[in-house]
Amino acid sequence: MYRLLLGKCRQSGINQLMQDLGEAYSSDHPDLCMLGGGNPAFIPAAQELFGKEMARLIDNNLFQRMVGIYDGPHGEQSFREVLANYLNKQFDWSISAENISLTNGSQNSFFYLFNALAGEMPDGSFKKIMFPLSPEYVGYADSGLSENMFVSNRPNIEHLENKQFKYRVNFDELEIGDDIAAICLSRPTNPTGNVVSNRELARLDELARQHEIPLIVDNAYGQPFPNVIYADADLSWNQNTVLCMSLSKLGLPGARTGIVIANKEITNTISALSGIITLAPNSVGAALMTRMIEDGEMGHLTENIIKPFYRTQLDAAIEVFNQVFADLPVLMHKPEGAFFLWLWCQDLPITTKELYARLKARQVFVIPGEDFFIDIDPSWPHTKQCLRINYGQPTEKLRAGFEVLAAELRLLYGL
Numbered sequence: 001m002y003r004l005l006l007g008k009c010r011q012s013g014i015n016q017l018m019q020d021l022g023e024a025y026s027s028d029h030p031d032l033c034m035l036g037g038g039n040p041a042f043i044p045a046a047q048e049l050f051g052k053e054m055a056r057l058i059d060n061n062l063f064q065r066m067v068g069i070y071d072g073p074h075g076e077q078s079f080r081e082v083l084a085n086y087l088n089k090q091f092d093w094s095i096s097a098e099n100i101s102l103t104n105g106s107q108n109s110f111f112y113l114f115n116a117l118a119g120e121m122p123d124g125s126f127k128k129i130m131f132p133l134s135p136e137y138v139g140y141a142d143s144g145l146s147e148n149m150f151v152s153n154r155p156n157i158e159h160l161e162n163k164q165f166k167y168r169v170n171f172d173e174l175e176i177g178d179d180i181a182a183i184c185l186s187r188p189t190n191p192t193g194n195v196v197s198n199r200e201l202a203r204l205d206e207l208a209r210q211h212e213i214p215l216i217v218d219n220a221y222g223q224p225f226p227n228v229i230y231a232d233a234d235l236s237w238n239q240n241t242v243l244c245m246s247l248s249k250l251g252l253p254g255a256r257t258g259i260v261i262a263n264k265e266i267t268n269t270i271s272a273l274s275g276i277i278t279l280a281p282n283s284v285g286a287a288l289m290t291r292m293i294e295d296g297e298m299g300h301l302t303e304n305i306i307k308p309f310y311r312t313q314l315d316a317a318i319e320v321f322n323q324v325f326a327d328l329p330v331l332m333h334k335p336e337g338a339f340f341l342w343l344w345c346q347d348l349p350i351t352t353k354e355l356y357a358r359l360k361a362r363q364v365f366v367i368p369g370e371d372f373f374i375d376i377d378p379s380w381p382h383t384k385q386c387l388r389i390n391y392g393q394p395t396e397k398l399r400a401g402f403e404v405l406a407a408e409l410r411l412l413y414g415l
């Protein structure tokens with residue numbers, strides 16, 4: 001056991017990065033520009049609603065239940081029923097509470113799913129998870145209990161107007177062999193803000209069904225909550241889809257609530273793993289959200305508070321980007337969802353890990369892109385030319401950080 005855990009901890013570049021970010025947060029340095037990290041923004045109007053809901057739970061004697069009992073391993077029953085009804089109404093599905101299992105956050109869901117589906121098989125074969133569109137969420141990279149559990153597909157790059165580009169699934173290169181246990185993608189995508197189109201998703205769904213493997217869709221930023229999505233995207237589900245949702249990006253990462261919507265065989269597997277590993281998933285998120293979903297307050301929260309907040313931030317970020325990087329060969333991925341800008345510094349003469357270190361010395365924290373290209377050949381220069389920026393920061397911080405980044409880039413490009 002020790003050997004395995006130590007191996008994991010040593011490998012993970014992202015752990016080092018998270019440690020840096022944690023130290024930076026606690027340093028309180030006056031020049032600090034924290035453009036890294038995946039924390040949702042503190043949105044006072046949302047926090048006020050969560051606070052009021054907690055007070056209501058206390059007033060109605062529901063608080064005792066929330067903290068005082070273990071839920072079943074599937075997660076709190078009435079929340080799952082309310083959520084199933086809500087999703088059926090919103091999207092015209094026909095799921096029941098039995099298609100829903102809760103976990104301690106999506107990160108936890110992926111650990112269960114990947115290791116239940118892939119790795120060493122009882123028949124001696126070895127199966128992998130396919131990420132059809134790289135770059136992809138870095139949190140997947142270290143979640144396999146076996147080595148080399150993930151394969152990725154290099155994207156096509158479509159150049160757009162206004163110094164923007166968009167990654168597209170390269171179906172010509174996508175090989176789904178017998179060794180693939182599932183296809184998985186985040187939509188909207190962390191780190192790029194991409195939203196894989198309805199047509200691309202339908203093709204992936206078809207491929208998954210053809211190969212009798214699940215299609216896992218990580219909907220941490222998508223509909224119906226937190227709904228930080230600006231592209232025209234349908235949310236579909238079928239018995240072969242594993243849809244993973246989370247309460248984190250609504251502003252509740254501390255409640256550690258992941259939601260897996262899948263066929264009953266998969267939800268039973270998740271709940272069996274929850275039973276073994278944590279006895280029961282966290283009850284806090286479910287308790288807070290049940291009434292809010294039932295009474296339609298969730299719709300108000302996402303449509304009138306969360307989505308407009310990030311939209312305003314994004315508009316400001318795009319404006320600052322266009323001003324500060326106008327003379328530099330820096331492109332932005334088309335921001336269609338989530339709360340990140342993904343910048344491509346074309347022909348950068350150093351790696352983005354080196355650029356990260358230079359910026360860190362000037363109290364500007366971004367996330368270098370290398371680790372998001374899970375399993376992609378690092379000799380592709382593009383893997384070392386991208387940065388992720390969290391734009392949920394005050395605009396003046398964003399501008400200050402961008403100006404430091406632009407100054408470093410001018411030196412590097414000799415401009």
Ligand SMILES: Cc1ncc(COP(=O)(O)O)c(C=O)c1O
Nearest residue numbers: 038105106107186190220246248
């Ligand atoms: C795409 C994506 N999936 C999953 C997660 C994990 O979220 P949770 O807090 O629910 O574990 C994150 C967190 O940043 C994410 O960006």
